[in-house]
Amino acid sequence: AQSVTQLDSHVSVSEGTPVLLRCNYSSSYSPSLFWYVQHPNKGLQLLLKYTSAATLVKGINGFEAEFKKSETSFHLTKPSAHMSDAAEYFCVVSQRGYQKVTFGTGTKLQVIP
Amino acid sequence: DTAVSQTPKYLVTQMGNDKSIKCEQNLGHDTMYWYKQDSKKFLKIMFSYNNKELIINETVPNRFSPKSPDKAHLNLHINSLELGDSAVYFCASTPALGTNTGELFFGEGSRLTVL
Incomplete structure (x- = not known):
């Protein structure tokens, strides 16, 4: 069984300040973990993924996430928010080699000028 | 050169009608999905096909x-549409069983509005 919890449904930051979007997961096996971004009226785009290699994963647009097995967390961070980062972010867990993919409920990131 | 393409992008129809949404992927993937995203942005898997x-x-x-x-196409047909079917429907694909990491490749979505 697997599940994913995004701890905040809405996060608001000022432009130029750090971003932290929190995600905790539960999995009976070694998981793959992903962050996707969805801009308004758009499809989902992969930001970054963890698939058992380095625990600190760098993605597009300056985002990164750290896989912490002891804390079952995969939080998404960015040092400095940009207006274009305003979007919905989804944390996702899956089992490698299988089709079962579980989405979190999403975190809406608002960036204030 | 769109990887996962869905048509139509927007669909407005009356209750009780029947409609279809088409999806095609040119990535050579074996597995395709339909997801429904409701007004609260929650994504729920509906179906998955592996090699048809x-x-x-x-x-x-x-x-x-x-x-x-065929494995490049996964269409969704909906009969007797209801108000609650209004949502954005996403098609996605992923590589073959045993080789995939779980990464999904999404289409742009099809926004269905039932009046």
Whole structure:
């Protein structure tokens, strides 16, 4: 069984300040973990993924996430928010080699000028 | 050169009608999915096909019928549309079983509005 919890449904930051979007997961096996971004009226785009290699994963647009097995967390961070980062972010867990993919409920990131 | 393409992008229809949404992927992937995203942005898997074979069928009313004529296409037909069917429907694909990491490749979505 697997599940994913995004701890905040809405996060608001000022432009130029750090971003932290929190995600905790539960999995009976070694998981793959992903962050996707969805801009308004758009499809989902992969930001970054963890698939058992380095625990600190760098993605597009300056985002990164750290896989912490002891804390079952995969939080998404960015040092400095940009207006274009305003979007919905989804944390996702899956089992490698299988089709079962579980989405979190999403975190809406608002960036204030 | 769109990897996963869905048509139509927007669909407005009356209750009780029947409609279809088409999806095609040119990535050579074996597995395709339909997801429903409601007004609260929650994404719920509906169906998954692996090489034309249905492998995931979540609790979806049988008014929804997926069809996969080949592994590059997965269409969704909806009969007797209801107000609650209004949502954005996303098609996605992933590489073959045993090789994939779980990464999904999404289409742009099809926004269905039932009046």
